[in-house]
Amino acid sequence: MRAEETAALRGLRLFEGIAEPTFTDLVAAGYLQFFPPGVTLIRASDPADFLHVVIEGVVELYAATAGRETTMELVRPVGAFILAAVLSDQVYLQSARTLTRARILMIPAERVRRWMAQDAAFMSAITVELARGYRQAIKALKNQKLRTAAERLANWLIIVAAEQGTPGAVEIDIEKRVLASRLGMTPENLSRAFATLAGHGAQTRGTHIDITDPAALRAFANPDPLIDGPE
Amino acid sequence: MRAEETAALRGLRLFEGIAEPTFTDLVAAGYLQFFPPGVTLIRASDPADFLHVVIEGVVELYAATAGRETTMELVRPVGAFILAAVLSDQVYLQSARTLTRARILMIPAERVRRWMAQDAAFMSAITVELARGYRQAIKALKNQKLRTAAERLANWLIIVAAEQGTPGAVEIDIEKRVLASRLGMTPENLSRAFATLAGHGAQTRGTHIDITDPAALRAFANPDPLIDGPE
DNA sequence: CGTTTATTTGAAAACGCTCAAGCTCTGTGG
DNA sequence: CCACAGAGCTTGAGCGTTTTCAAATAAACG
The missing domain is CATH 2.60.120.10 (Jelly Rolls)
Structure with a gap:
């Protein structure tokens, strides 16, 4: 080593x-x-x-x-x-x-x-x-x-954007089917959740998500430190 | 004390x-x-x-x-x-x-x-x-x-029947609304889940459940020691 | 390129939730 | 002892969400 x-x-x-x-x-x-x-x-x-x-x-x-x-x-x-x-x-x-x-x-x-x-x-x-x-x-x-599928995705986006150090964007480096499963939904439903978030400040193109309106995304996600907090 | x-x-x-x-x-x-x-x-x-x-x-x-x-x-x-x-x-x-x-x-x-x-x-x-x-x-x-609402209830019944030492029956000592929330569903849905289980060997009357057909209930519940195990 | 795999989209069904009403049970006061 | 109020539970109807199944599209790989 x-x-x-x-x-x-x-x-x-x-x-x-x-x-x-x-x-x-x-x-x-x-x-x-x-x-x-x-x-x-x-x-x-x-x-x-x-x-x-x-x-x-x-x-x-x-x-x-x-x-x-x-x-x-x-x-x-x-x-x-x-x-x-x-x-x-x-x-x-x-x-x-x-x-x-x-x-x-x-x-x-x-x-x-x-x-x-x-x-x-x-x-x-x-x-x-x-x-x-x-x-x-x-x-x-x-x-x-406590959350719907789309809400879980929205909060995940917020967390990962911060982790990746790019407040306005997220790059997905795993298969979407795996992400779907991690977030507790089917791959089909993940696609639809992404579509839903397009109306709340997050534009998806392949593995790249642009957070065009962080405030709108946060408003939809309702992040809660007692759920999403790091530590 | x-x-x-x-x-x-x-x-x-x-x-x-x-x-x-x-x-x-x-x-x-x-x-x-x-x-x-x-x-x-x-x-x-x-x-x-x-x-x-x-x-x-x-x-x-x-x-x-x-x-x-x-x-x-x-x-x-x-x-x-x-x-x-x-x-x-x-x-x-x-x-x-x-x-x-x-x-x-x-x-x-x-x-x-x-x-x-x-x-x-x-x-x-x-x-x-x-x-x-x-x-x-x-x-x-x-x-x-991994489970539907009715399956969670069925497994809960199996666990509690064992805990209470009465393999053929379960006595609920909390409000059903609380049980529903614990099992991750609404009270209405819990009622329907009980109704569903009537067709799988569990008869509910108020707070008392008779497990008339343990085998059928287990077949429906599909208990898994890696989920329901005590330890 | 062409084949395979992943993702998206569409339609239908299942599941779970909300709202509303009715029912049951319990405890209380007449 | 009975009537009634209140709380909890159940049932029904309708709706929204999620899943399933199927097909189309897009992307990845050899």
């Missing part, structure tokens, strides 16, 4: 402020691997053997039941996933697959648990990260229960 | 295995109070000052935005709520109100954080509880995104 990648890893909230030996050993114990797009990394109901960290690429967490499937979350660098299952030594609730070519660091769950018991700072960082994930899940549930 | 209640508190996962002084101090620092039904205990967006523990009664966690409101969770004895906000010293994402007369133990957040730093066993218990809550939220999101 290159030095700059190690540094990036250090920036992960999960590894913030933990002792150097802990960090070094965790990284050393991990398997760093490239995967092509479309590879299933973990399968729901399997025991949690590894903590996964996305170093490069995009990973989709998804869940399925009774023949239906939905995207739960998209993980980008540098982000860890499936922490909760690893900690409690339980099965995964979600599956994960690569959407792009991706570089993944896989740290044996047993090693994570061992260091957690030995390094108080690591334990503390895990707690913070768990709490963050928990709150994010609560927000996702509120988003799903 | 009576000895039997202290014992019940000890049974809370959060207090499992922690040092006696920690437990004693946390309980001693807490305010134990009765509340009548309908009292708002905490309000979303307020800073998290207390960890709340339900000793008696039922508490509803709910969330609202843009004039809409939904029930997020129902907390019964002995259960703690809003742990994540307390730990990270952040604002509440959800509001809470009593549905019945309720007895609540309120432990100052600052005290929880202090003991967390000092008692490794407590820290560990918190991590386990956080992970549990996190996974529960993920399950709730899967439930909401």
